[in-house]
Amino acid sequence: MGRQPCCDKLGVKKGPWTAEEDKKLINFILTNGQCCWRAVPKLAGLRRCGKSCRLRWTNYLRPDLKRGLLSEAEEQLVIDLHARLGNRWSKIAARLPGRTDNEIKNHWNTHIKKKLLKMGIDPVTHEPLQKQLLSDEAPLSDSQESGNHCVAENDSIINSEAHSSSPTENCSSDDSLLLDNICKNESLVNSLWLDEAPLVDPTWQNPAGGLPSMEENCAWLLDCQDFGIHDFGLDCFSDIEFNVMNSN
DNA sequence: AAACTCACCAACCGCAAACGG
């Protein structure tokens, strides 16, 4: 029995989303909340598959998203988390409020990977490349091998290699502070290790450096789209959207 | 100015987990 396609291939639009489609999707989710993605396109009047709608919403339209490049502190946190969690982008994203797994994955592949290679660190294992060359010549023992592929098993790495690059070197003072807090926060590290629910560092909630307000977050829509958020009553975001977020 | 290359990122695809009857 073959797997059912996620959507009817016929009549389903693909490719970049138009402002009109975004508007319909935002309108629908603001009114009805996030539920049953498969039904969303039909109910919202979109010729898209539910999967595509979910992706568009979570990666681009969600009002709680932070826009723009990752800060030095965020980048360092991604590196540390990657050393522990590997390519589990959704887990990593869960620790970075306002960032999506797709965004982090893209940033990793385009920026961080190269940065680490430049620094002589293997982006997959987080081991120094020099060390890797040596170990390639001499076959690894079982324990070494497992440590190599599952860095999360090795606590020392996050405290040695990852930090040996002196993460705070190039940070602004604010970023350095945030990073220091993250690194010193034993409970955060433990929660990461235990794979618990996201632990929101107080720093993230700082209005100056943390998550922007809902209004600030929606402001980009006004700049980027050919429609305004007030067209579909985004003033009510604070009520409806928080309910939606909280219900998840 | 045109051709080409590179970097970036939104979006797609396929698989696996989760869910519900």
Place this chain on the structure above:
DNA sequence: GCCGTTTGCGGTTGGTGAGTT
């Protein structure tokens, strides 16, 4: 417990703009 359906995740692709020749 089984089976079909839905959702979420991670890898990959393709379009586009910027930079270079």
